[in-house]
Amino acid sequence: MAEHSNAYEVKFRLSRRRSSVPRARALLHSVLGDWGLGQTLDVGELVLSELVTNAMRVRVPHDRLVGVRIVWLTADGLLRLEVSDAGEGKPEVRAPCEDETGGRGLLLVEALAHRWGFEHRACGIGKTVWAELKAPHLAPERDGIQVAAVVVRPGQCVRVRDAWQMVRSVGTERSASDCGQTVVLGLDDGSALRMDATEPLTVRDADVSSPQRGGEETSG
Structure with missing residues (x-):
């Protein structure tokens, strides 16, 4: 190196x-x-x-x-x-x-x-x-980093309407236009967030001290 x-x-x-x-x-x-x-x-x-x-x-x-x-x-x-x-x-x-x-x-x-x-x-x-x-020198800031929806993982937190929600599951489904792919994020409050796979989301890793309810990755 x-x-x-x-x-x-x-x-x-x-x-x-x-x-x-x-x-x-x-x-x-x-x-x-x-x-x-x-x-x-x-x-x-x-x-x-x-x-x-x-x-x-x-x-x-x-x-x-x-x-x-x-x-x-x-x-x-x-x-x-x-x-x-x-x-x-x-x-x-x-x-x-x-x-x-x-x-x-x-x-x-x-x-x-x-x-x-x-x-x-x-x-x-x-x-x-x-x-x-x-790729900043330090770990991601507490305000999070922006990534495409397709790379979000269960256990991470995403910013939704100026609030942080933990992702419990990640799935995919065909978009309404039959072109591209929609990512479906199951959130900690029981709701689901649907976004185009390439659409940006602000994410951060969950705090170590915060309980993680978990969730398994699914596919649609």
Whole structure:
């Protein structure tokens, strides 16, 4: 791991096989644990998974590896994830309907990342797709952090109408337009909150001293 005055950096390469996606997540999990950035883990894993999956689908010679670079920009409070491949073309966000089996990767990245983009590699062929996530040096502030509804977990607290509610269950259902996905959050007061999967929510971890009633994850 390289460490600079205002950044921490890890680089590695992945072979073009299906097992490389969970391997990338596992490596990110280890790196963020070492850096004390556990609060960005769930979002980081989702974003990196989508970037690596997209890179694996690019048509290139089979022996071409996929490069991954993880950087914590401490001065900016950002976690930067970069995935490089030997393919050409411009990555574009699509909005497929429910019956389509793919094409949602960059849509999810756009929803979860602070910002994202791509650049052609200065040395060699291909491109690098990058995404930056907010990663403050300290643990999340008591006022919470903003994430997409799709990554909210049971046991977390969400801000609803200027009040905090604990999430007891998380489910999904098809949206009324048959495009996209609706997340259904079962709240501690017995109500249910329905939101588009990409819609932002303010969340925080429940206080250790607060009793957690729990709840199991469901799917609709």
